[in-house]
Amino acid sequence: MNTTINDIARLAGVAKSTVSRYLNGGNVSEKTKAKIRKVIEETNYEPNSFAQSLKAKKTNFIGVIAPTLDSYVTSTVLMAIDEELRKQDYTTLIISTSKHIDREIESLVSLSRQKVDGIILIATGMTEQHIETIKTIQIPVLIVAQEVDQFNCIINDDYHAGFEMGQYIADKGHQVVAYLGVTESDIAVGQKRKQGILDGLAEGGVQEVKVFRSEFDFQDASRVTEEMLCHFQPTAIIGATDTIAFGALKTLSRLGKKVPEDISLSGFGGYNISEVIHPALTTIRYNNKETGKLAANTIIRMTNGEEAPQLQVSGYSFIEGESVKNVKS
Structure with a gap:
């Protein structure tokens, strides 16, 4: 009876994909190589050249494109992706685009030229x-964090998360x-996320809401807040x-304003x-590891x-x- 790649994997005590990587010149530790080589010599295993050529088309490399590496959310998602891929004998190639x-x-083009099996785009x-x-x-290509009709996507439930936050702020009595x-x-x-917040606030009967645009970074948000407070005085x-x-x-x-005594604050x-900060921020936590x-x-x-x-x-x-005050009279 002919020895199969499954037999080699079983006798060497490794995964079938590891034997496949070894046969196709992939990344395998020296210790594992020695075990596989020994079993192959003992069984006189001869790989099917046609099947091997087909297998060689699969690299077991997955490309991941991320907007940044210093974001708590993105880094948590990336670590979970890498850990899960490693468990299944895949190697992760991560590219940061600095947003x-x-x-x-x-x-996307670069990774496709490197013959990765698939790409995860955190867009x-x-x-x-x-x-x-x-x-x-x-x-x-799998899109994470954005929804596009033509492709497979994984998204956060941004609308309902925003709606819940909007309702919460309204329930605390904030009208501006x-x-x-x-x-x-x-x-x-x-x-x-914005529409969910606005709808939640509206359903809660909030009278005055103004939207301001910031970049994703800390410094720009600080600048926008200062400009906003020159002509608009919200309670939250x-x-x-x-x-x-x-x-x-x-x-x-x-500016000497206290949270939540003077102005309430929340985030996502x-x-x-x-x-850890004081007061602890009221926020929405997404299931990043699960994602x-x-x-x-x-x-x-x-x-x-x-x-x-x-x-x-x-x-x-x-x-x-502790960052949102109840201002109901």
């Missing part, structure tokens, strides 16, 4: 150029509210992210530091030619801190 959309396009926005590039490269949002080219945060500020909320907090502290992200694990398993299914859901939605938790 430049043109670099996302370049990275900051989706343009027509993104869509055309993904169609052109003919490699499975500022929302520090981001560009609408970011569909998830710039559009859906909602930041589109915890980082934006921290930027607002910096300005409020410098659920960073660890949000619970990363889900992304890894989904892209593996896609590279194997298996069916994968077009849209998957990751959940969240509401974290009530």
Whole structure:
């Protein structure tokens, strides 16, 4: 009876994919190589050259394109992706784009030329150029954090998270509210999260809401808050992210305003530091680890030619801190 690759894997005590990598010159430790080599010599195993050539088309490399590496949310998702892929004998190639959309396009093309099996794109926005590039490269691409009709996507439940935060602020009696949002080219945060907040506030009967635009970074949020306070005096500020909320907090502290005594504050992200600062920030924490694990398993299914859901939605938790005051009379 002919010895198969499954037999080699069983006798060597390794995964079938590890034997496949060894046969195709992939990355295998010297100790494992020695075990596999010994079994092959003892069984006189001869690889089927046609089958091996087919296997060689699969590299077991997955490319991941991330907007930044210093974000708590992104880094948590990335670590979960990498950990899950490693468990299944895949290697992760991570590219950071520093939040430049043109670099996302370049990275999609670059990774496809490196013959990765699939790509996970943690997107900051989706343009027509993104869509055309993904169609052109003919490699499975999974979009994380943005929803696009044509592709497989995993998103946060931004609308309902925003709605819950809006309702919460309204329930605390705030009638004059500022929302520090981001560009609408970011569909998830710039559009859906914002709309959820506005709808939640409206349903709660909030009389006056003004939207201001910030970049995602701390310093710009601080600047926007200072400019806003020159002509608008809200009793509550909602930041589109915890980082934006921290930027607002910096300005409020410098101006001698206390949170929540003078102005209430909330955000989205659920960073660890949000619970450490005083007062602890009221925020939304997304299930980032679960998102990363889900992304890894989904892209593996896609590279194997298996069916994968077009849209998957990751959940969240509401974290009530001490930064929102009840102003009901």
